[in-house]
Amino acid sequence: MAKKADPIIKVKSRLEKAEVKLKDLHEKVKDRTSRPTVQVGKNEVVLKKAHHKPNFTSKTILTDSTWSYVEIFLKQEKSKEAEEALFYWEQARNFYEASKSLTTVSSPLTIYYCFLNATKALLKFKKQNFNLKHGVTGKRKDGQFVLQNETLTIKAKGVLSGLCAYIGEPIKNNEPPYTLKDIFYNLSFIHRAFQLTFSSPSYPELFVPIVNPRYVYDKFRKVGWFEAQLESEHSNNRTYGNLVGFGLDKNYDNSHFYVIRRNKTFKWDCKRNQPTADSLLDLNKYHHKIRKQLRTIYGPNNLWYIKRTNLSTHIIDRSNLVLIFATMHRLSEMARYEPQALVKNLDKNHSWLLTEFINKSPLQFIDEISSEITGNDFRATGFRE
Numbered sequence: 001m002a003k004k005a006d007p008i009i010k011v012k013s014r015l016e017k018a019e020v021k022l023k024d025l026h027e028k029v030k031d032r033t034s035r036p037t038v039q040v041g042k043n044e045v046v047l048k049k050a051h052h053k054p055n056f057t058s059k060t061i062l063t064d065s066t067w068s069y070v071e072i073f074l075k076q077e078k079s080k081e082a083e084e085a086l087f088y089w090e091q092a093r094n095f096y097e098a099s100k101s102l103t104t105v106s107s108p109l110t111i112y113y114c115f116l117n118a119t120k121a122l123l124k125f126k127k128q129n130f131n132l133k134h135g136v137t138g139k140r141k142d143g144q145f146v147l148q149n150e151t152l153t154i155k156a157k158g159v160l161s162g163l164c165a166y167i168g169e170p171i172k173n174n175e176p177p178y179t180l181k182d183i184f185y186n187l188s189f190i191h192r193a194f195q196l197t198f199s200s201p202s203y204p205e206l207f208v209p210i211v212n213p214r215y216v217y218d219k220f221r222k223v224g225w226f227e228a229q230l231e232s233e234h235s236n237n238r239t240y241g242n243l244v245g246f247g248l249d250k251n252y253d254n255s256h257f258y259v260i261r262r263n264k265t266f267k268w269d270c271k272r273n274q275p276t277a278d279s280l281l282d283l284n285k286y287h288h289k290i291r292k293q294l295r296t297i298y299g300p301n302n303l304w305y306i307k308r309t310n311l312s313t314h315i316i317d318r319s320n321l322v323l324i325f326a327t328m329h330r331l332s333e334m335a336r337y338e339p340q341a342l343v344k345n346l347d348k349n350h351s352w353l354l355t356e357f358i359n360k361s362p363l364q365f366i367d368e369i370s371s372e373i374t375g376n377d378f379r380a381t382g383f384r385e
Contacts, residue, residue: 035216035251038224038283039273045283047213047226047304048377049368051167051291051319052126053284055375060302062381066370067093073374074125085125085373092117096362104358105335105342111362112332115325116159118369123162125373130162138330145344147181147354152330154178160325166372167319168288178316180330183323186316188295188305189364190356197353203314207295207305208239210260215283217268224268224283226290228304230258244309245293262290295320298367300380321372324365327357 038045040057048054063069071093074086095114099107116134123130135158141149154160156171164171184194188207195205210228217224227249230239235258240248245263252259266286269276275283297303309315316323334342345354367378 035227035249036219038215038217038268039270040275040280041273045215047215047294048287048291048375049296049371050375050377051288051372053375054287054371054377056283056287058376060377060379062379064381066366066378067096069378070370070373074121077125081125081127085121088117088121088124092121092366096366099362104346104355105339108328108331108335108342108358111358112328114362115328115365118366119159119163119321119325122369122372123159123166126166128162128166130159130165131157133158134329135160135162136326136329138333140338140341145341145348147184147345147350148179150180150330150334150345151177152180152183152326154322154326160322160329163325164318164322167321168292169318169322178323178326180327182314182316183327184353184357185314186307186318187320187323187357188307189297189320189360190353193353193356197350204311206308206311206315208234208243208308210304210306213294213304215287216261217270219270222267222269223265224286225265226262226286228260228306230260232257234258242308242310243306246306264289292319296368298364298378298380302379321365321368324361328361328365331358 043057045056048056061069067089070089071086074082074089092114095110095117099110099114102110120130122128133155135155136152137155138150138152141151143149154164154171154175156175161171181198184190185198185203185206187194191205191207194203209231211231213226213228215224216227235254235256240246240258240260243260246260247263248254249259249261264286267279267282269279293307293309295305295307297305331342334345345351370376370378
C-alpha cells in the first residue's frame with residue numbers, strides 16, 4: 001500500500017510554487033522606465049567636469065580652443081581676482097603657442113610654464129591661497145633610463161599644493177615619491193597607450209567606461225543619486241565586482257547592459273523642479289565627492305570613466321590635473337637640465353607612451369582647467385549630439 005504524502009510537505013511545496021509564480025509576476029509588471037533626472041526649473045542637471053561649483057544646467061560649449069572663451073569670461077567678471085587671473089591666462093596661452101613650434105625634447109619646458117600659469121589663473125580667480133614655489137621636485141634613480149626610475153615628490157608649499165587644496169586632495173605628511181610609470185598608469189587619457197606599452201598582470205585595466213552618467217531622484221523619499229550605464233561588453237559580474245561603492249539598480253532590466261548606481265544619496269527636496277537651497281548645497285557636495293572617482297577624456301565625444309579603487313598597488317589617489325602638472329614639471333626639468341636623458345627615454349620601448357603624454361596633456365589639462373574656471377563643459381567640434 002502506497003504511503004500517503006505528508007500534508008505539511010504538500011503545503012510547503014504549494015507555497016514554494018506560489019512564491020515562484022509571484023516572483024515571475026512581479027518581474028513582468030515591474031516598472032522598467034528610466035528614473036527621472038534631477039532638474040532645476042526646465043533644465044536637467046547633468047554630470048560636469050568641474051570639481052567645484054559647476055554650472056549644472058548650462059549646455060556644453062563646442063569649441064576647438066577654450067583660450068578665447070575663458071579670456072572673455074574673465075573680462076566679463078570685472079573683479080580684481082579676475083583681472084589677475086586674466087594676466088596669468090594670457091601668459092599660459094603664450095607659452096602654449098610657443099610650444100607648437102618646438103620639438104618633443106624641447107616642448108615640455110614651455111608646456112609646463114603653460115600649465116603653471118593656467119593653474120595660477122584658476123587659483124587667483126577662485127581666491128585659493130598658494131605659495132609661489134612650484135611645489136614639486138623630481139629626480140632620476142641610478143640605473144637604466146626607464147619610467148620607473150624617474151620620480152617626483154609633491155611638496156607642502158607651492159602652486160601644485162594650492163591646486164591640491166582646491167580640488168580637495170591635501171598634501172599628506174611625508175608625501176611618498178611617485179614614479180612616472182605609476183603616474184602614466186593613473187592617467188585616463190593615455191591609459192590605452194599604457195596598456196599597449198606595458199602588458200602586465202600587475203597593471204590591470206584601471207578605468208571602467210560608462211555611458212549616460214546622470215543624477216536621478218526618488219520624489220517620495222526626497223533623495224537623489226548618481227546613475228550610469230556600463231557598456232554591454234563590460235556589463236558582467238567581473239567588472240561590476242570591481243566597482244566599490246556602487247550597486248546594481250534593480251529598477252532596470254539589466255539583461256543587455258548593467259545600470260549601476262552610487263549607493264550613497266543626497267537630499268533632493270524639489271517641488272515643481274524648484275529645489276530647496278539645502279538640496280542644491282547637498283548636490284554640490286555630493287558631486288564633489290563622486291567627481292574625484294570619475295575621469296573624463298577631452299575630445300569630440302563625451303567620455304567618462306570610473307576609476308577603480310579595489311587595487312592595492314600602483315594606485316595614486318590624485319586627479320588628472322595634479323598628476324599632469326607634476327609630470328610635466330619633471331619632464332621640463334629634464335628638457336632644461338638633462339635633455340640627453342629625455343632623448344634616451346624617447347629611444348626606449350615606452351617612447352610612444354611618453355610622446356602621447358607630451359602631445360595630449362596640453363589639450364586635456366587646459367580643458368579641465370577651463371571647466372574649473374568657468375563651471376562649463378567644453379567639447380571639440382565636428383560631431384552631432
